[in-house]
Amino acid sequence: MTINHHLDEATLFSYVAGAMGQGLALVVASHLAICDSCRQRARELEAIGGALLENIALAAVSENTLKSVLDRLDQGGTSEIAVRPLPVSGSEVPAPLAGYVGDSLDDLSWKKLVPGIWMHDLPNQGKGMTRLLRVTPGKAASPHSHRGSELTLLLRGSYSDEVGRFMPGDIADLDDQITHQPLVDSDHDCICLIATEYPLRYTTLFGKVTQPLFGF
Numbered sequence: 001m002t003i004n005h006h007l008d009e010a011t012l013f014s015y016v017a018g019a020m021g022q023g024l025a026l027v028v029a030s031h032l033a034i035c036d037s038c039r040q041r042a043r044e045l046e047a048i049g050g051a052l053l054e055n056i057a058l059a060a061v062s063e064n065t066l067k068s069v070l071d072r073l074d075q076g077g078t079s080e081i082a083v084r085p086l087p088v089s090g091s092e093v094p095a096p097l098a099g100y101v102g103d104s105l106d107d108l109s110w111k112k113l114v115p116g117i118w119m120h121d122l123p124n125q126g127k128g129m130t131r132l133l134r135v136t137p138g139k140a141a142s143p144h145s146h147r148g149s150e151l152t153l154l155l156r157g158s159y160s161d162e163v164g165r166f167m168p169g170d171i172a173d174l175d176d177q178i179t180h181q182p183l184v185d186s187d188h189d190c191i192c193l194i195a196t197e198y199p200l201r202y203t204t205l206f207g208k209v210t211q212p213l214f215g216f
Contacts, residue, residue: 005163005170007031007038009045011149016046023130023195026122027151030094030193031171038171092155092168097193101132105156105191110134130195135159135184143181148197150174157190159183 007015007028014020015028032039093103100122101108110118116136128148135141137157152172159166161180166172174180184190 001034001169002167003035003037003169005166005172006035007041007171008173009041011151011173012038012042013045016042016049021128021195021197023122023128024149024151024197026096026100026130027153027171027193027195029096031153031169033094033096034169035171094153094155105132108132128195128197130193132191132193134189134191136189137184137187140181140183143179145176145179147176150194150196153193155191155193157184157186157188159190159192160185 011020011028015025020028032042091098091103093101093105101120108120110120112118116139118134120132120134122130122132132155135157150172152166152174154166154168154170156168158168159182161172161182163172163174163178163180165185166182
């Protein structure tokens with residue numbers, strides 16, 4: 001699997017620091033289970049955090065302290081630091097997500113929203129919305145922006161938008177600066193795992209009118 005879209009550094013830092021909501025954290029963990037690059041970056045960030053805890057006696061972080069930590073990492077100092085293990089998966093359903101939906105995307109109960117779009121809600125994810133979305137080829141979402149973060153992990157199929165083309169394993173890590181309209185461009189259904197902090201901001205009248213139906 002070739003992954004071209006990865007997690008932002010700030011998102012990874014929030015995840016390893018335990019400062020992320022449950023729904024967003026599920027999407028991050030699912031991506032880490034299939035992305036070697038982001039998994040390694042997460043380990044490095046955890047190592048930096050662990051090294052800082054070893055070196056900081058006061059609340060303020062000095063420039064020299066941070067420099068010494070980074071020097072240790074460059075010299076292979078991470079071997080001294082215990083790093084939280086991250087799940088790895090080679091399945092279409094990443095290990096963290098499989099705990100909620102099982103090993104098959106085809107066996108799920110899908111709720112039809114409108115022609116060509118189905119959803120499968122994930123329970124007990126705290127603040128925001130977390131769900132699986134299945135969309136037929138050629139179908140486009142209503143153009144929208146965000147209030148807070150939106151994470152979308154591609155599991156099957158592909159789509160294109162103003163950011164680029166996303167295929168299985170890719171993750172769209174979007175903030176309130178992005179307005180986009182994803183269009184499914186694969187020849188079979190596109191399935192993705194989505195988590196948002198707040199309801200979307202639709203830019204068309206149709207999107208605003210149908211928003212209560214979609215629930216996000």
